[in-house]
Amino acid sequence: MRVLVTGVAGRIGRIVARRLLFEGHEVVGIDRRPWPDAPKGLDMHNVDIRKRPAENVFRSGKLDAVVHMATVTHFTSRREERNRINLDGTRRIFEYSAKYGVRDVVFVGRHTYYGAAVDSPLYHTETEPPMAVATFPELADLVAADLFAGAALWRYPEMNTVVLRTVYTLGPSRHGTLASFLRGPLVPAIPGFDPLFHFIHEEDAAKAICLAVHHELRGVYNVSGPQPVPLSTLIDVTGRRRMPLPEPILPRLLGRMGLPKLPPGAMAHLKYPIVIDGSRFAEETGFEPDYDESQTMEAFRWA
Amino acid sequence: MPFIDPDVAERVERLELPFNRYGLDHYGIDKGYLRGFFSFLTFISQRWLTVNAYGVEHVPTQGRAMIVGNHSGGVALDGAMILASLMNDMEPPRLGQGMAEKFLNRTPFASTILSRVGQFTGLPEHAVRLLEDDRLLMVFPEGARGTAKLYKERNSLVRFGTGFMRLALQTGTPIVPTAFIGGGEAIPTIMNLYRLGKLVGAPYVPVTPWFVALPRPTHCQIYYSEPMVFDGDGSEEDDVIQSWVDQVKDRIATLIEFGVENRRSGDYSRPVPTSAGTDAA
Numbered sequence: 148m149r150v151l152v153t154g155v156a157g158r159i160g161r162i163v164a165r166r167l168l169f170e171g172h173e174v175v176g177i178d179r180r181p182w183p184d185a186p187k188g189l190d191m192h193n194v195d196i197r198k199r200p201a202e203n204v205f206r207s208g209k210l211d212a213v214v215h216m217a218t219v220t221h222f223t224s225r226r227e228e229r230n231r232i233n234l235d236g237t238r239r240i241f242e243y244s245a246k247y248g249v250r251d252v253v254f255v256g257r258h259t260y261y262g263a264a265v266d267s268p269l270y271h272t273e274t275e276p277p278m279a280v281a282t283f284p285e286l287a288d289l290v291a292a293d294l295f296a297g298a299a300l301w302r303y304p305e306m307n308t309v310v311l312r313t314v315y316t317l318g319p320s321r322h323g324t325l326a327s328f329l330r331g332p333l334v335p336a337i338p339g340f341d342p343l344f345h346f347i348h349e350e351d352a353a354k355a356i357c358l359a360v361h362h363e364l365r366g367v368y369n370v371s372g373p374q375p376v377p378l379s380t381l382i383d384v385t386g387r388r389r390m391p392l393p394e395p396i397l398p399r400l401l402g403r404m405g406l407p408k409l410p411p412g413a414m415a416h417l418k419y420p421i422v423i424d425g426s427r428f429a430e431e432t433g434f435e436p437d438y439d440e441s442q443t444m445e446a447f448r449w450a
Numbered sequence: 451m452p453f454i455d456p457d458v459a460e461r462v463e464r465l466e467l468p469f470n471r472y473g474l475d476h477y478g479i480d481k482g483y484l485r486g487f488f489s490f491l492t493f494i495s496q497r498w499l500t501v502n503a504y505g506v507e508h509v510p511t512q513g514r515a516m517i518v519g520n521h522s523g524g525v526a527l528d529g530a531m532i533l534a535s536l537m538n539d540m541e542p543p544r545l546g547q548g549m550a551e552k553f554l555n556r557t558p559f560a561s562t563i564l565s566r567v568g569q570f571t572g573l574p575e576h577a578v579r580l581l582e583d584d585r586l587l588m589v590f591p592e593g594a595r596g597t598a599k600l601y602k603e604r605n606s607l608v609r610f611g612t613g614f615m616r617l618a619l620q621t622g623t624p625i626v627p628t629a630f631i632g633g634g635e636a637i638p639t640i641m642n643l644y645r646l647g648k649l650v651g652a653p654y655v656p657v658t659p660w661f662v663a664l665p666r667p668t669h670c671q672i673y674y675s676e677p678m679v680f681d682g683d684g685s686e687e688d689d690v691i692q693s694w695v696d697q698v699k700d701r702i703a704t705l706i707e708f709g710v711e712n713r714r715s716g717d718y719s720r721p722v723p724t725s726a727g728t729d730a731a
Contacts, residue, residue: 265556268575269477339558341565343478374476377566384472418561420478441471 149173150360151210151249153196153240154217155189156182158320159255162353163214164189170357175208177201177217196236205243212251212360215240218292220257220324221285221410233288237295245303253309253359254296257324258345258369259286260312263419269343270424273312273367283412297367309359313370314423317443318349319450326447331405333390334382335397336417341379343420347372348438348446358432371425373440378417384444455489461543462488466512483566484545491534498667499636503535505674505722509544509626514581515677516618517546517588519628520702521596522604524637524656524663528630532588533569535672546588547580549573553651574617581621589614591695594653598642604634605706607699612688615695620684624677627698629705631713632670637663671712673705676724701725 150167154160155176167174168188175190176182185191194200196217217240218233237254244252261271262278277294279286299308315325325346328334347355347370355370382389392400394414402408428434438446462484473481495501509515517536522528529548536546549572554560568585570576580587590596591610599606618625639656647654656663678701680694704723712718 266552266571266573268573268579269570270575270579337558339560339562341562343565374470374474375478376472376474377478377480380472380474419555420565439470 148211148360149175149209150212150214151175151177151204151208152214152216153177153236154215155191156180157216158322159316159349159352159356160216162349163216163356166353166357167360175204175210177204197231197239201239202243205247205249208247210244210247210249212253213240213244213249214253214255214356214360215296216255216356218255218289220289226285226288230288233292234295237292241296241299241303241308245299245306249306251307251309251360251363252299253311253356254293255356256293256296256310256312257289258312258314258371258421258423259283259324259416260290260293261421261423262286263342263415263421265419267419267421269420269422271369271422272424273369273427282415283410285410285412300365307363307365309364310367311356311359311370311428312367312423313347313352313355314372315344315346316349316352317346317447319446320349321447321450323349328407328409329381329385329387329447330407332388333405334378334387335401335406335409336378336382336389336391337394337397337414338391340418341377342416342418343375343422344378344381345371345375345420345422346440346443347436348443351436351438354437355428355432355434358434362432364431368428368431369423369425370428370434371423372436373438373443375420375422376440376444381444384441385448453489454485455492458488458492458537459485461537464542465545466542467545477568477570478565479545479568480566483563487563487567488534488537491530492538494665495531495534495538499531499632499665499670500667501531501535501632501670501672502718503539503672503674504718506535506539508674508676508722508724509536509540509586510624510677511540511542511544512584514584514621514623515586516581516614516623516625517586517628517674518614518625518698518702519588519590519630520607520706521590521592521599522630522633524597524633524639524658524665526590526597527637527665528633529588529590531670532628532630532672536586544586546586548588549577551594551653553653556651574613577617578621581617581623587623598654598656599634599639600642601634601638601640604638605631605710607703607706610695610699612691612695615680615691615698616684619680619682619686624679625698626677627675627701627705629673629702629709630670631673631706631709632668636665636668636670639663671709671718673709673722675701675705675722
């Protein structure tokens with residue numbers, strides 16, 4: 148199979164590309180960022196997914212499958228830039244895929260789609276609407292990209308579209324939303340609240356994405372990792388210190404004193420859990436994480 | 451935790467729940483929190499109130515089941531005492547999982563503690579998931595209407611919601627009708643402050659002769675009756691569901707009557723009724 152991976156220079160993109168190459172596929176990569184020590188077999192294109200050269204990759208590529216992971220979060224980009232990459236970028240990828248006869252498209256989304264709220268249940272299923280739009284405006288573009296990708300199921304019925312909602316990734320690369328939150332020695336917490344955090348080892352996340360390519364799935368699937376743990380356990384096991392700060396003053400201290408910078412909407416994530424049910428994906432692909440919650444946290448800590 | 455009851459700690463170890471190396475199950479239920487929480491409840495249950503349970507052999511020792519009980523006043527003291535009874539009187543001990551009021555999850559510390567001891571917000575999604583996971587659910591179909599009962603209404607039943615019946619049918623869960631007697635004496639509510647409740651985010655704030663809704667030492671009784679199983683899938687018409695809900699309500703009313711009679715006579719040796727109607731006693 149000839150597979151295009153967008154956002155290939157990202158931490159999970161690299162692992163996905165290596166895995167696919169190892170499995171004997173031809174892999175094409177797109178990323179604005181360089182990947183200096185990219186594996187030899189990779190057909191790397193340093194282009195922007197929203198620009199014309201990206202279409203050339205599709206036109207001349209004879210691609211069978213596309214793994215779209217070129218999306219960004221508030222930790223890396225400002226709002227306008229995020230909208231352009233997450234929405235315009237995703238739109239282009241689906242349009243090109245349909246135009247140039249790609250059979251399988253995998254959109255890699257995030258479990259924060261479901262949002263954290265006082266009355267949200269543990270273990271969200273794929274049928275639930277995105278609460279994140281109301282509670283966390285900074286996630287709106289990612290939620291929109293997720294829904295837009297899902298709409299490809301009826302817009303391009305000849306194409307197998309898969310939307311994956313993966314939990315936070317964690318691991319030795321120390322990159323990603325959760326890793327950015329845990330970067331410093333002190334991790335902010337709201338006294339009296341200790342929500343469950345759901346995460347997956349980055350190798351397992353890549354494994355799940357590759358499985359989605361192989362199984363020619365259609366539809367929306369949660370990809371969950373090992374069992375979730377409370378924020379306090381996550382902080383302890385990763386060797387950080389919990390910094391309890393009252394909710395009214397916490398936003399003012401973020402980004403200072405070694406604390407991570409978080410948008411106001413992220414406060415809900417420090418109070419209420421986002422835990423997802425990945426059983427449908429596991430049933431259809433046989434996916435099981437290789438790393439348990441403890442190995443995942445230790446891998447991040449000792450990298 | 452300030453003090454841990456060694457017997458409770460031993461019982462927590464024997465709970466048949468899938469704990470990981472940190473003592474957490476996949477809902478975030480935490481052995482450490484269970485030890486502290488149940489030590490406290492056991493102190494209230496055995497030293498302060500003295501609660502006795504009858505008919506505990508009717509509660510299934512494994513598999514899904516739904517404890518359906520009455521509220522008897524003030525705060526959900528009845529729920530807490532039934533949890534203590536399921537932990538202390540059952541062999542092997544079981545963790546009852548109640549459905550908490552939403553405002554508690556919004557309240558600092560209460561949110562953390564209830565989450566770590568398996569008392570999740572009362573959402574149908576939680577109920578279905580826990581039952582499908584073969585847990586022991588504890589439900590009070592009277593809801594906040596039930597805890598709002600005044601002293602003189604303590605042994606009555608108010609309207610039962612029907613959600614629990616549909617959930618039980620949908621998941622094939624046996625219902626264990628349960629009565630709690632004495633809660634109204636322990637926390638005699640003379641009035642409920644609804645406006646103050648609104649201010650603090652609670653449904654209401656109960657007031658007792660000593661103002662706060664803290665229990666005075668009282669003997670209380672819990673009666674578990676034989677499990678009731680209804681044949682359906684939860685998609686039945688409202689009037690069918692209502693008639694089955696009424697059967698459960700009647701059984702609980704019988705248990706309450708039986709319990710009140712026992713309190714009057716001081717004779718607790720009679721077998722717990724396993725059908726509705728006074729003649730079963």
